[in-house]
Amino acid sequence: MGNPDFRVAGRIFSTLAHAKKGYGNLMLKPEQQVMFIEKLPNIFIPIAGGWGRMGMTHVVLANVSEDVLEGAIRTAYQLRLAANSRAGSKTTSSKKAALTKPNSRAKARPKKER
Numbered sequence: 001m002g003n004p005d006f007r008v009a010g011r012i013f014s015t016l017a018h019a020k021k022g023y024g025n026l027m028l029k030p031e032q033q034v035m036f037i038e039k040l041p042n043i044f045i046p047i048a049g050g051w052g053r054m055g056m057t058h059v060v061l062a063n064v065s066e067d068v069l070e071g072a073i074r075t076a077y078q079l080r081l082a083a084n085s086r087a088g089s090k091t092t093s094s095k096k097a098a099l100t101k102p103n104s105r106a107k108a109r110p111k112k113e114r
Contacts, residue, residue: 006073013080014073023058024069026076030055036072043068 003017015025025047028036033055036044043064046052059072 006077008077008080009084011080011084013076018058019061022061024061026057026059026072027079028055028057028076029079032075032079033057040068044072 003015004019005012005015005017007013013027017025023045030053033044033046033052036057037046043060045058045060047056047058059069064072
């Protein structure tokens with residue numbers, strides 16, 4: 001979408017989509033978001049609306065130290081790694097099922113004579 005983002009295996013865990021407004025964004029779990037906001041409310045803010053309720057969090061770039069930012073980014077990165085791992089195992093098992101499950105819609109076609 002034209003904004004810098006940070007990915008693991010093609011999946012976003014952090015963006016600079018609101019950098020012009022002074023924010024970076026992290027994709028956290030809602031429970032983690034609450035912990036970050038409670039400890040450092042002048043640095044971490046939930047993104048408005050449904051995205052924020054899912055754990056998407058603004059980081060006030062002017063207020064955050066390098067150490068805190070690094071820790072927050074590492075948290076988002078680890079979450080993405082874990083989510084990718086879970087998604088990969090589901091995808092693999094569904095592909096196996098698709099390969100071994102007979103297709104009930106397939107119709108037998110008569111062979112063409114040569």
